[in-house]
Amino acid sequence: MAIQIITNGTVSIQTGKTLHVVGLSGGKDSTATLLLAIDKVGIDRVLPVFADTGNEHPQTYEYLKHLEAQLGISIMRVKPDFTEEFKRKRKFISEDRRTKRNKFGTKLRWSNKAKRRALLVLYPTGNPFLDLCMLNGQFPTNKTRFCTETLKRDLFxxxxxxxxxxxxxxxxxxxxxxxxxxxxxxxxxxxxxxxIRGFYNFRPLITWSVDDVFKCIADHGIQPNPLYASDLSRVGCAPCIYSNKPDLRVLFSGADGQDIIEKIEEWEFLVSSASKKGRAAFFQGRELAGTKKNTVSELVFWDRHKIGNIVKWVTKPGQFKAGDWDALEVAGSCQMALGLCE
Ligand code: SF4
Structure with missing residues (x-):
């Protein structure tokens, strides 16, 4: 994985001295850590680094610019470049002639139809989150949380x-x-x-409480990320694979809500196209939308987890009951009386 570095201005670091790197996320803890580092060692020896997943909340990107202006710093933004991985994947799919089957008896080989569909879209988009999902042929789930691992931990x-x-x-x-x-x-x-020798981790907030963190930010005359003033329970990706119903309600009804929904719609199309099975849903890894696994067929479970249905589930006032799908799905299905399609 190659690393792409984008800076807003020039990152100037005094060489020949200990370098202090601060991993910034746009959240309160990393902001307070940055402020402490600047206090302690001076702005010239601090390198703030933001690992951009490409799926951050728009307000977080704005907040980083705000921090740069307020503190007179330049934040190094890093993101992975998956160009080589896309080339390898395209080559693998085009040349796939495997004859074996997996333990369920399914052919391992990509069908010609799936090959054609995937090869049409399998090009880097420059958005790390989307590119990684296209390469994996699925969105991250509880069991395969490759987003944090690859886009945050490994990259950093x-x-x-x-x-x-x-x-x-x-x-x-x-x-x-x-x-x-x-x-x-x-x-x-x-x-x-x-x-290792010459490389240390320092965690200055280790014994701090949440209140200590917000106080530190306020004492420096800085505003925390405005997302803390919203009803979101956490600051992170928009959406996160772990977003709960109340958080999704806040996200979808906010000023950026429609853009976020359209982004996920487009991503679901691209990731489905790039996957061998031809389907993918952002929240497919979890039992959301009032639908429990094994109570409906796999296809229905998958369909109810696509973003359009997740929005219906989230925005219905009151509790969503399993039976609510009957009305929604009848309303959305073909009404043709001859029953020529299902
Ligand atoms: S776990 Fe959530 S916040 Fe973390 S990278 Fe994945 S989607 Fe983003």
């Missing part, structure tokens, strides 16, 4: 590794906005740790 590690190599002889400290009270997984996180 690879980028820091490049910085460490380029800064041979100088120390690199990565400041992380991790707090112990965030989750049980982080309860034992250490404040300072050595990764």
């Amino acid at each position: 590690v690879e980028m820091v590794d490049e910085i460490v190599q380029a800064n041979k002889g100088n120390k690199v400290v990565v400041w992380q906005g991790v707090r112990r009270d965030e989750s049980a997984k982080r309860a034992d996180a250490r404040k300072f740790s050595r990764v």
Whole structure:
């Protein structure tokens, strides 16, 4: 995976000294961490880095610009470039002549129809989230959460590794906005740790509470990401594969709601086309839309998880009951009395 670096202005770093890298997400913790790093070591030795998934909330992109203007900094935006992966995938599909079957008896080989459909769309779009899903032929799910792994963790590690190599002889400290009270997984996180010689992790907020974080941001005269003032429970992708119903309600009814819905509609078309089965839905990995697995056929389960139906599920006032689909699906189905189609 190649890394593409986009900066808003010039990133100027004093070389020959310890370099302090801050991973920014647009959320409160990383913002507070950035402010502390600037206080402690000075603006010239801090490199703020934002790993862009391509699926962030529009307000987060705006907030990064706001931070740059307020603090007089330039944030390095990094994203993966999957051009080579697309070439390999296209070659694999075009040359696929496998004769074996999987344990369910299904042919492993791409059918000619699926090949033609996928090869029409399998080109990099430049949006990391979409490109990764097209390469995987599906959206991330609970079991295959490749979005965070590839677009955040792996990208950041690879980028820091490049910085460490380029800064041979100088120390690199990565400041992380991790707090112990965030989750049980982080309860034992250490404040300072050595990764390899010359490369350290520093977590200055480790014992902080949420209130401490917001106070720190306010004390610096900075506004937190405006998404915290909305009713969203978390700041992250828009939408996130984990978004719950109340969050989706807020997202879809906001000023950017229609754009977000249209984005997912387009992505579902492209990812379905790029997949061997010819289908994909952003929320397919979860039991949403009042539909439980094994209570309906796989095709119905998949169809009810496409974004158009997710919007119906989210926006219906009150509780959505399984029977509500009957009215919605009859209204949307072919009314032809001759019954020539289903
Ligand atoms: S916020 Fe959600 S969709 Fe975005 S990278 Fe993380 S898990 Fe994936």
